Amino acid sequence: MGRYLSQTVTIAVDAMGGDHAPGVVIDGCALSLERHPETRFLLFGDDEKISPHLKRHTALVAASEVHHTPDAVPMDAKPAQAVRQGRKSSMAMAITAVKVKRAQAVISAGSTGALMAMSKIQLRTFPGVGRPAIAAIWPTIGGETLVLDVGANVDSDIKQLVDFAILGEAFAHTVLHRARPRVGLLNVGSEDVKGNEVVKAVDALLRAADLPMDYVGYVEGDDISAGVVDVVVTDGFTGNIALKTAEGTAKLVAHYLRGALTSSPLSKFGALLASGGLKALKEKMDPRSANGGVFLGLNGLVVKSHGGTDALGFASALDLSIDLSGSDFGAHITSALESVHDKVKAADEALKAEKRAKKEAASK
């Protein structure tokens, strides 16, 4: 990351979202500002609650505007309820800042469902895109891979998964700067029971549509970390479980590592000598350093931070939103989407006609 360090960007911050708001949010902004001194922050929330935290960070005070509102969306708010009752909430106002182009991105550690519902209503989806996805930037052996959806939708149909492939590919190209991103569809590994019906149909459609995309076909769970492709497409149920499982595994291995390096006095001494390298490893494996999910498919950049994160984690999500703010993803994708959707529609109709013809031939 850090590709747009020199650019001035303005980030709209929901200062009241998250389990430890606004303290963690404000401290996170201060941390991120140290790394991106050109950034401006619009802080939305309760002035009285924000002030005591803000005044401890002189540089942040100079780089911020506080927009007071007493309303906040509760962490356990139902999306529909948040939309109805939260029009003047810090979350809604922060999203509006992106809508009216006062900010390049909005960030919140508040309720995922509320943030998604409010963002959809205010920012709207790209033409032809039914539902946005949450994309995670996954660390891999070679660098990073974009995985989507990791939790916005618990049931994804064929059309949505095709959309995710298109959105992910465009994002990897314009934002992650891959010249020709390779796109894979997450599937199971067994030789014979190759995927469920939805996955098979998406594969057929992506192959038939002849999109300007390097679609490589199926990938398996272990291909994600191996960095076999640039974009991994999956439904939100599977994607969320894969993401959480990876986090859990990293924690387990860290637990094993601690055990191994304290198993004897000699091991402890060795670990001390190797502490430089191990510190770098610790940072790499820190789930806080990969914090931040990007909502893809909306006319505006929305970044969701973990609700329970600390200042360091919130700063990582902020870094991500600052990095992404410099891109022209929105303009690029909107111009490309129409022709792509036409191709997908034509391929879909051709595949269906083929199926009908086969059926008729079989019944004769």
Place this chain on the structure above:
Amino acid sequence: MGRYLSQTVTIAVDAMGGDHAPGVVIDGCALSLERHPETRFLLFGDDEKISPHLKRHTALVAASEVHHTPDAVPMDAKPAQAVRQGRKSSMAMAITAVKVKRAQAVISAGSTGALMAMSKIQLRTFPGVGRPAIAAIWPTIGGETLVLDVGANVDSDIKQLVDFAILGEAFAHTVLHRARPRVGLLNVGSEDVKGNEVVKAVDALLRAADLPMDYVGYVEGDDISAGVVDVVVTDGFTGNIALKTAEGTAKLVAHYLRGALTSSPLSKFGALLASGGLKALKEKMDPRSANGGVFLGLNGLVVKSHGGTDALGFASALDLSIDLSGSDFGAHITSALESVHDKVKAADEALKAEKRAKKEAASK
């Protein structure tokens, strides 16, 4: 593992299954025999191909019987094709040995689909169980957790997932010796979009059925490695992807670790001093040491090894099948299943009646 070390068990081995059969299979048997000297092996396969490998292991020669057959199931065989054409294959004959109780377990590194299809036909499922699952024994912070299904079924309906919970619980009790296994249902983490319709229905049914089971409700992906429950229930699509993702993550972390410990001469020296502890870690993280999926729901113990594994990995799967052979899982589960299924059926009918009543009340 190693709970039944002192017992004599006979394992039926498909010597021709796997990418590197029969060499890896025979070498794996020899390794496992060193650790379990009481074990007997029935080796099914092509005598001419087996002999050169077998004669290198004197102890194994004494502990084995070779049952010659020239037929083998190809790795890429379709299950139906394998069933039709593979009646005299090494895989089919090895399964028969369990069916006729000449062996306590069968092991194969051959095609998963073929092994499942043949096992179902020969061994049959437990009364009332529609489809078997593949269960993985997952390393956790506190010990081990059983995860099922990890790949036998790409679409699982409500009834199947309830079956998996029942089978998994019984297995954790009788084989993993948990006094009162905790059972969780794998789901996504978002506060508001709690699972898809199938998962919600399974949860409602498991709660309503009042089974003699400690069902704790939903768990998330990171709860698996954390060892929050003893049994994690999921469909084969999600379970397979979670398993592979965890394997990929462990590999990624190992890659980071190598980088960290060779990042400077001091780190290298430290790693050398800590090598005792690090070696133990390496063994723990070696995917070969956790090789072996158990087919659950069949009248007989079937263990599937990774097809591409080496002798060390095949030996791990063998160790697993030897350990499991000592249990009375089959007898226990068959006696318990009927009453459990009655309860599930009653709960299902009650839930449906409730739903109908609600609908009627709403329409008035």
